[in-house]
Amino acid sequence: MKDITGLLGVRYPIIQGAMAWVAEHRLAAAVSNGGGLGLIAGGSADADFVRGQIQGARALTDKPFGVNIMLMSPFADDLMQLAIDEKVRVVTTGAGNPGKYIEALKAAGIVVIPVVASAALAKRMERAGADAVVAEGSESGGHIGEITTMNLVPQVADAVSIPVIAAGGIADGRGAAAAFMLGAKGVQVGTRFLSATEAVVAQSYKDRIIAAGDTDTVVTGRFTGHPVRVLRNKLAREMLSREKVDISVEEFEGLMSGTLRKAVVDGDADYGSLMAGQSAGLVKKEQPAAEIISEIMDGMREVYAAQGEYLGMGAGA
Numbered sequence: 001m002k003d004i005t006g007l008l009g010v011r012y013p014i015i016q017g018a019m020a021w022v023a024e025h026r027l028a029a030a031v032s033n034g035g036g037l038g039l040i041a042g043g044s045a046d047a048d049f050v051r052g053q054i055q056g057a058r059a060l061t062d063k064p065f066g067v068n069i070m071l072m073s074p075f076a077d078d079l080m081q082l083a084i085d086e087k088v089r090v091v092t093t094g095a096g097n098p099g100k101y102i103e104a105l106k107a108a109g110i111v112v113i114p115v116v117a118s119a120a121l122a123k124r125m126e127r128a129g130a131d132a133v134v135a136e137g138s139e140s141g142g143h144i145g146e147i148t149t150m151n152l153v154p155q156v157a158d159a160v161s162i163p164v165i166a167a168g169g170i171a172d173g174r175g176a177a178a179a180f181m182l183g184a185k186g187v188q189v190g191t192r193f194l195s196a197t198e199a200v201v202a203q204s205y206k207d208r209i210i211a212a213g214d215t216d217t218v219v220t221g222r223f224t225g226h227p228v229r230v231l232r233n234k235l236a237r238e239m240l241s242r243e244k245v246d247i248s249v250e251e252f253e254g255l256m257s258g259t260l261r262k263a264v265v266d267g268d269a270d271y272g273s274l275m276a277g278q279s280a281g282l283v284k285k286e287q288p289a290a291e292i293i294s295e296i297m298d299g300m301r302e303v304y305a306a307q308g309e310y311l312g313m314g315a316g317a
C-alpha cells in the first residue's frame with residue numbers, strides 16, 4: 001500500500017481541515033510550506049472565487065495542496081470541473097456522497113479523498129475508486145456525523161483497504177499517535193489550524209477557540225439532519241432553545257444562513273456561528289502553521305517513545 005505521504009506528496013502525514021471561509025489560500029499555503037497538506041475550502045463559494053484561491057496558493061507555495069468540495073454547495077459541479085481544469089493535486093469532499101464525480105477526477109490524475117462519517121460510505125467510496133478516506137468523528141467542528149473518532153476510525157480501517165485518515169478531536173501529538181494506533185495512516189487537523197497565525201480569521205473567533213474548555217462546544221440542528229458543532233455563544237443558545245420548541249427546517253436553516261461568514265469575516269462572536277471541534281479545549285495560543293505541525297510531530301515521537309510499560313516493552317518496564 002502506498003504510504004500516505006507519497007500519495008499526497010508531502011513530508012508529514014498531516015492534512016489541514018477544510019474549514020469554510022477559514023481555509024483560504026494563505027492558510028493552505030502555510031500548512032503545505034510546513035510539510036503538511038494544506039486545503040482550500042470551496043465552502044459555498046463559486047468557481048471564480050476558488051480559482052483565485054488556487055492561484056493565490058500557487059503564488060505562495062510550490063508544494064502540493066488540495067481543494068475541498070462541500071457537496072451541499074450549489075457550485076459543487078463547477079468546482080469539480082475547476083479542480084480538473086486546474087489539475088489540483090488532491091480533492092477532498094464533505095457533506096455528501098461524491099461517487100458520481102470520482103471517475104472524472106481520477107481520469108484527470110487527481111488524488112480523491114472523500115470525508116466519511118460511516119464505514120458504509122467508506123466502503124462505497126473505495127469501490128468507486130477513492131484513493132483514501134478521511135474518517136471524521138463527531139468530535140469535529142462544523143457539520144458532523146454520529147460516531148466518535150475512537151469508534152469510527154478502527155471500524156473504517158477494518159472496512160476498507162485504502163488508507164484511512166483520522167479526523168475529529170486531534171489537535172496534538174497525543175491525539176495523532178492515538179489515531180495511528182486505531183489504524184489511521186494520517187490525521188486531519190482543523191480546529192487547531194483555525195488559530196494559526198496565517199489563518200485570516202477575525203481575532204474574536206481565534207480568541208474564543210483559545211479560551212474554550214472541554215465542554216464549550218454544543219451541537220445544534222440535529223433535527224434538520226445536518227447537525228453542526230459550534231462554540232457556545234448567544235446564537236448557539238438561541239438556536240438550541242428554538243429547536244426545543246417548534247421551528248421548521250427551512251426557518252432554522254434561514255436563521256443559520258450567513259452566520260459562519262459573520263463569525264470569520266465580521267468578527268461577530270455573539271451572533272456568528274463559531275464552528276469548532278471539541279479539541280478547542282486543547283488549543284492554547286495563536287502560532288504559525290509550521291510550528292503547529294512540528295509540535296504535533298514532536299509530540300507524537302514523545303508519546304511513541306514513552307509507551308509500552310504495561311506490556312513490558314518500554315519506559316518503566
Ligand code: TUI
Pocket residue numbers: 020070072093094095096097115116117121136141142143144145226228
Ligand atoms: O462537511 C464537513 N463539515 C462541514 S461542511 C460545513 S458547511 C455546512 N454548514 C451547515 C450545514 C451543513 C453544512 C461545515 N462543516 N465534514 C465532512 C462530513 N461529511 N461530515 C459528515 C459528512 C457526511 C455526512 C453524511 C458525509 C456523507 C454523508 O452521507 C452521504 C450519503 O449521502 O450517504
